[in-house]
Amino acid sequence: MPKPILTLTTDFGLADHYVGVMKGVILGICPEAWIADISHEAAPFDIAEGAYLIAQAWKYFPKKTVHVVVVDPGVGSARRPILMEAGGHYFVAPDNGVLSMIYSREKHKIRLISAERYFRQPVSRTFHGRDVFAPVAAHVAQGVPAARMGRAIDDYLRPAFEKPQQTGKHMWNGRILKIDHFGNMVTNFHSADFPDLEKRDFLLTAGGRQIGVLARHYAEAGSGELFIIVGSSGYLEISGNQISAARETGCQSGGPVELNVW
Amino acid sequence: MPKPILTLTTDFGLADHYVGVMKGVILGICPEAWIADISHEAAPFDIAEGAYLIAQAWKYFPKKTVHVVVVDPGVGSARRPILMEAGGHYFVAPDNGVLSMIYSREKHKIRLISAERYFRQPVSRTFHGRDVFAPVAAHVAQGVPAARMGRAIDDYLRPAFEKPQQTGKHMWNGRILKIDHFGNMVTNFHSADFPDLEKRDFLLTAGGRQIGVLARHYAEAGSGELFIIVGSSGYLEISGNQISAARETGCQSGGPVELNVW
Amino acid sequence: MPKPILTLTTDFGLADHYVGVMKGVILGICPEAWIADISHEAAPFDIAEGAYLIAQAWKYFPKKTVHVVVVDPGVGSARRPILMEAGGHYFVAPDNGVLSMIYSREKHKIRLISAERYFRQPVSRTFHGRDVFAPVAAHVAQGVPAARMGRAIDDYLRPAFEKPQQTGKHMWNGRILKIDHFGNMVTNFHSADFPDLEKRDFLLTAGGRQIGVLARHYAEAGSGELFIIVGSSGYLEISGNQISAARETGCQSGGPVELNVW
Numbered sequence: 061m062p063k064p065i066l067t068l069t070t071d072f073g074l075a076d077h078y079v080g081v082m083k084g085v086i087l088g089i090c091p092e093a094w095i096a097d098i099s100h101e102a103a104p105f106d107i108a109e110g111a112y113l114i115a116q117a118w119k120y121f122p123k124k125t126v127h128v129v130v131v132d133p134g135v136g137s138a139r140r141p142i143l144m145e146a147g148g149h150y151f152v153a154p155d156n157g158v159l160s161m162i163y164s165r166e167k168h169k170i171r172l173i174s175a176e177r178y179f180r181q182p183v184s185r186t187f188h189g190r191d192v193f194a195p196v197a198a199h200v201a202q203g204v205p206a207a208r209m210g211r212a213i214d215d216y217l218r219p220a221f222e223k224p225q226q227t228g229k230h231m232w233n234g235r236i237l238k239i240d241h242f243g244n245m246v247t248n249f250h251s252a253d254f255p256d257l258e259k260r261d262f263l264l265t266a267g268g269r270q271i272g273v274l275a276r277h278y279a280e281a282g283s284g285e286l287f288i289i290v291g292s293s294g295y296l297e298i299s300g301n302q303i304s305a306a307r308e309t310g311c312q313s314g315g316p317v318e319l320n321v322w
Numbered sequence: 323m324p325k326p327i328l329t330l331t332t333d334f335g336l337a338d339h340y341v342g343v344m345k346g347v348i349l350g351i352c353p354e355a356w357i358a359d360i361s362h363e364a365a366p367f368d369i370a371e372g373a374y375l376i377a378q379a380w381k382y383f384p385k386k387t388v389h390v391v392v393v394d395p396g397v398g399s400a401r402r403p404i405l406m407e408a409g410g411h412y413f414v415a416p417d418n419g420v421l422s423m424i425y426s427r428e429k430h431k432i433r434l435i436s437a438e439r440y441f442r443q444p445v446s447r448t449f450h451g452r453d454v455f456a457p458v459a460a461h462v463a464q465g466v467p468a469a470r471m472g473r474a475i476d477d478y479l480r481p482a483f484e485k486p487q488q489t490g491k492h493m494w495n496g497r498i499l500k501i502d503h504f505g506n507m508v509t510n511f512h513s514a515d516f517p518d519l520e521k522r523d524f525l526l527t528a529g530g531r532q533i534g535v536l537a538r539h540y541a542e543a544g545s546g547e548l549f550i551i552v553g554s555s556g557y558l559e560i561s562g563n564q565i566s567a568a569r570e571t572g573c574q575s576g577g578p579v580e581l582n583v584w
Numbered sequence: 585m586p587k588p589i590l591t592l593t594t595d596f597g598l599a600d601h602y603v604g605v606m607k608g609v610i611l612g613i614c615p616e617a618w619i620a621d622i623s624h625e626a627a628p629f630d631i632a633e634g635a636y637l638i639a640q641a642w643k644y645f646p647k648k649t650v651h652v653v654v655v656d657p658g659v660g661s662a663r664r665p666i667l668m669e670a671g672g673h674y675f676v677a678p679d680n681g682v683l684s685m686i687y688s689r690e691k692h693k694i695r696l697i698s699a700e701r702y703f704r705q706p707v708s709r710t711f712h713g714r715d716v717f718a719p720v721a722a723h724v725a726q727g728v729p730a731a732r733m734g735r736a737i738d739d740y741l742r743p744a745f746e747k748p749q750q751t752g753k754h755m756w757n758g759r760i761l762k763i764d765h766f767g768n769m770v771t772n773f774h775s776a777d778f779p780d781l782e783k784r785d786f787l788l789t790a791g792g793r794q795i796g797v798l799a800r801h802y803a804e805a806g807s808g809e810l811f812i813i814v815g816s817s818g819y820l821e822i823s824g825n826q827i828s829a830a831r832e833t834g835c836q837s838g839g840p841v842e843l844n845v846w
Contacts, residue, residue, distance in 0.1 A: 062616075074359075078503075079359075080379045081378070084329075084379065084387075085382050091325065094618075095358075096611070097604060099601055101599035114601075117605050117608065133564055134541050136542070137539060185551070190554065240600045240602075241596060277659060278659060278661075279658045280660070289710060290709075302629050302657055333765075336598065336625060337623055337765055339640045342591060345620040349645065349646060350644070367826050396802075398801020447801040452816065
């Protein structure tokens with residue numbers, strides 16, 4: 061039997077001991093676990109960025125992987141812990157929309173986690189990653205059936221995450237989902253919604269710069285030039301050849317972009 | 323038999339190859355090892371911060387875990403390598419106080435590591451993490467009895483780590499142990515030493531700001547407000563609701579705080 | 585049989601999901617894999633820094649380790665993927681010189697990776713780490729013979745990586761290979777090429793500062809003093825005792841250094 065795999069996505073950073081502690085708790089419950097970090101650098105309390113990160117990563121892991129997602133500004137308050145099954149994977153997270161970019165696209169079942177016997181006791185008020193999410197995920201990875209964690213619910217949060225809005229016959233207003241390590245700006249324009257862009261006239265405006273070039277790969281464009289590329293995520297990205305598009309345009313995560321297609 | 327678990331806590335950062343090299347050395351000796359990072363972002367040469375990180379993390383790992391702690395400004399000099407047994411765990415570190423926040427509280431046995439046959443040869447003058455601490459830890463994880471590493475000693479360093487001092491009938495002077503990724507300021511006031519704070523009048527002063535509110539969780543306080551919380555570590559923390567307390571007060575790690583309780 | 589080990593060296597950073605995705609792809613193909621990060625903080629597109637990192641780290645891993653190195657400014661263009669065997673290890677990387685600090689010193693065999701059946705399909709234009717390098721490495725780790733990946737070639741890139749140049753009877757011009765987390769400046773002067781330095785007069789000039797002291801370890805020099813040390817890599821490093829040599833001299837990675845030996 062292959063070993064159980066878990067992933068961690070948080071806004072905890074790597075300077076503190078928090079991520080290490082979650083791994084200790086998981087290994088104590090599920091000694092055969094293999095634990096992979098997705099990212100711990102979601103901007104603090106930025107649920108949308110956490111949602112983007114896990115939505116991009118989960119499907120590349122084997123089925124039965126248990127994904128733990130902790131971007132949790134409401135820790136200690138009434139917000140609820142949930143367990144989702146989708147695409148043959150498991151997801152453990154707070155019910156604050158951090159899984160919404162997955163459950164808005166995938167068939168899913170969501171349960172309210174209420175089986176406190178699987179929590180670490182006593183449950184602190186400030187670190188449910190350690191006391192709730194990690195131990196529940198480890199028990200699921202260890203083989204405890206999802207149904208034992210709590211009843212299915214359908215009143216989980218459905219945030220209006222950043223779909224572009226059509227504001228004219230040829231015009232859509234969107235936003236920057238994420239700026240990556242290379243300064244590539246991932247927009248929320250998905251290539252599936254704008255097919256055949258290479259055969260049409262278009263103009264993407266960001267930070268006062270207008271970009272009308274679609275490149276197939278980074279090296280195709282001239283050095284220092286800005287262009288559009290269909291990123292590995294399927295979203296349109298504003299990129300530069302060996303330059304940071306974000307620095308070039310002065311744009312920030314969450315900022316507006318406008319797309320015109322004729 | 324469960325696989326051997328090791329943890330790493332250093333001030334090496336993650337940009338260099340040093341941490342990866344230590345993992346390679348460990349896996350060469352103990353091929354079944356699972357290696358968890360606690361943190362590699364202790365401030366360079368900051369023994370107190372390394373001491374805090376491992377003291378917070380170790381007990382969440384299963385028994386028999388071998389913890390490697392390398393914050394080692396004296397590498398290559400006469401400072402000694404030690405192996406500690408405490409709470410059913412093993413710890414390998416330089417004898418410079420980096421384990422003191424554990425051995426000041428836990429029953430322990432400390433050995434001077436002298437069995438050079440377990441070192442990587444030749445031992446460099448600059449990287450004992452690779453040549454001494456990682457290989458010794460890997461051999462212990464692999465089952466070599468602790469007693470083979472060297473004789474028990476009791477003249478290891480006992481630094482005066484940051485206990486608050488009572489400076490008046492109602493007043494204690496303490497300090498900031500660590501500022502975490504969210505800007506929470508962990509003080510060295512432990513909740514066990516100041517019980518029932520929620521029933522008493524108190525005032526914590528830091529960076530010229532006076533804080534008299536004790537919150538049970540981050541979301542309880544008003545947005546932008548500073549408050550005290552008993553952190554997951556048991557220490558009093560100065561926190562803000564979705565703001566950085568450290569930025570708000572201008573305080574830095576190691577800085578002074580004053581607690582008045584009536 | 586010991587479990588397969590893979591290492592990852594990239595310029596992806598840890599804030600994005602890219603490294604996590606590569607681990608997911610690897611675990612899907614080679615479920616028993618243990619994956620170690622060397623570094624993901626090579627400067628973006630800096631092939632020389634990637635080359636330095638893997639050259640320093642690989643030999644500390646067990647034989648048969650598969651090293652994946654992705655610093656790949658030419659992704660999507662005509663640059664080729666290669667598989668190298670050297671020293672009993674495997675290396676998967678773009679043919680852009682990022683393995684050159686290894687194949688310039690070690691006996692090696694290099695193959696052009698052409699067996700597309702081992703790629704993830706469809707192959708994107710922007711993320712060969714996920715679609716080419718990770719899956720090929722995982723198949724090799726899983727036991728697919730190297731010869732199945734493609735034919736041996738000998739026209740791979742041979743960049744002129746930063747060897748010092750003798751510019752006078754007693755003078756060599758070199759450069760800074762890497763500035764580490766502690767501000768130590770690794771030069772490209774290898775101790776094997778300048779033996780017995782401790783018995784001779786020498787002067788290393790960097791950023792207008794002249795350094796003529798060779799220390800055996802960091803703690804030997806006076807506090808705040810700059811000195812030369814033979815680093816754990818075998819290269820001469822400019823270091824300071826508990827200070828950052830890089831900050832002290834104002835030097836940057838790639839900057840010039842001059843060595844005079846009499």
